[in-house]
Amino acid sequence: MCGHQSKNSKKLNLTYRKLEFKIVSFILYKEWKEMKFFDNNLKVPSGEIHIVKERCKGCGFCVTYCPTNVLEMSKEFNAKGYHFPIVKNIDNCILCGLCEMLCPEFAIWPTTTKEKEANKVLK
Amino acid sequence: MTKNLENPHPIDSLLCENAIPSVWCPGCGIGIVVNAFLETLGKIDADLDKICVVSGIGCTGKITNYLKLNCHNSSDGNAVKYATELKLKNPELNVIVFLNDTDFIVSKAEDFINAGKNKVAIRVIYINNFIYIITNHKALPVTPFIRTIDENTELPFNIPHLAKSCGAQYVARWTPLHIRRLKYSMLDALQKPGFSVVEVISPCLMYFATDGKIGKTIDRMKFFQDNTVIKHNEPTENLDIRNQDEIIIGNFVDIS
Ligand code: SF4
Numbered sequence A: 001m002c003g004h005q006s007k008n009s010k011k012l013n014l015t016y017r018k019l020e021f022k023i024v025s026f027i028l029y030k031e032w033k034e035m036k037f038f039d040n041n042l043k044v045p046s047g048e049i050h051i052v053k054e055r056c057k058g059c060g061f062c063v064t065y066c067p068t069n070v071l072e073m074s075k076e077f078n079a080k081g082y083h084f085p086i087v088k089n090i091d092n093c094i095l096c097g098l099c100e101m102l103c104p105e106f107a108i109w110p111t112t113t114k115e116k117e118a119n120k121v122l123k
Numbered sequence B: 001m002t003k004n005l006e007n008p009h010p011i012d013s014l015l016c017e018n019a020i021p022s023v024w025c026p027g028c029g030i031g032i033v034v035n036a037f038l039e040t041l042g043k044i045d046a047d048l049d050k051i052c053v054v055s056g057i058g059c060t061g062k063i064t065n066y067l068k069l070n071c072h073n074s075s076d077g078n079a080v081k082y083a084t085e086l087k088l089k090n091p092e093l094n095v096i097v098f099l100n101d102t103d104f105i106v107s108k109a110e111d112f113i114n115a116g117k118n119k120v121a122i123r124v125i126y127i128n129n130f131i132y133i134i135t136n137h138k139a140l141p142v143t144p145f146i147r148t149i150d151e152n153t154e155l156p157f158n159i160p161h162l163a164k165s166c167g168a169q170y171v172a173r174w175t176p177l178h179i180r181r182l183k184y185s186m187l188d189a190l191q192k193p194g195f196s197v198v199e200v201i202s203p204c205l206m207y208f209a210t211d212g213k214i215g216k217t218i219d220r221m222k223f224f225q226d227n228t229v230i231k232h233n234e235p236t237e238n239l240d241i242r243n244q245d246e247i248i249i250g251n252f253v254d255i256s
């Protein structure tokens, strides 16, 4: 009897363990789905760059320090005679926002446009 | 002319858009500091009526022209004095002072020292350009070159050490290139209960203008990229910038 009981209790323990494991993994899975950090690892969100060319003074910080070489200097001039940046390949942009932070004239900033599509791929 | 109504810049609501483009030279570090400051203000959920920005003269004095906040552009050398009295009369205000060399280290350093000693809770953002810009690019007490046009042979003044010895609760030094760390420092400095100082070493277009070799600010930014070392909690005695071989940046004092 004692042996049976212990076996049963072991079985019960096992089933509880399995249930626990399932519940925990389910919760983790749900959390994982909701966490944006992992989404971004799977597919980097893409966006749009806004440039107000009349504000720009052509210092070139945004072009030099963009980590993925999205921007380049244009050959045209704006009204004050400065070269302004233009978007070369928008697909490379990782929306880090460095161009916005380094611009002394508030002339350039990125916004997300395709973030929802990127999340759809997961679901 | 420079408005973009459909997609405004994230901080356009705090800027006087009609005044932009600003008077600053192409690639001046002051614009980057203003940008970082306004973004930090958005993060602390502050009541904008309870914030007052004070500036002095020179290039940094122009900051107040572009902000849609409570601002005061004080006369030569009186920025810290004005801010101290403002804070003492209205303890609920969050007072931020933008300074340059002419505003305190040259003319009225005693206001800065008294504010630190009395633990007046003002936040000083000191933008260090290394030279007098308006009066023909002369050497300052903080100019790091040992030999200049007018043969200045002084050693540069150590601002973080002065701030610490006055009793500042928070002292940090960054360049505009370390923009995220600068923002975190500003966030900390804005929430301190006492006197806090953030020194920003800013690239200025006019460093070599007297030699007739007007370069670009991007060269100065690259100099900062190559010649800065981040050393947190470094003793402030070691923070002199001599001969520009190595500039130590980081958070040096943080007393909560
Ligand atoms: S957001 Fe980042 S990746 Fe995109 S253009 Fe700006 S600096 Fe380059």
Ligand code: SF4
Pocket: A055, A056, A057, A058, A059, A060, A061, A062, A063, A084, A085, A102, A103, A104, A105, A106, A107, A108
């Ligand atoms: S950082 Fe700003 S001002 Fe400088 S080139 Fe880029 S958009 Fe123009």
Ligand code: SF4
Pocket: B023, B024, B025, B027, B028, B029, B030, B059, B129, B133, B203, B204, B205, B206
């Ligand atoms: S002189 Fe120097 S500090 Fe003044 S606006 Fe020009 S770059 Fe900026």
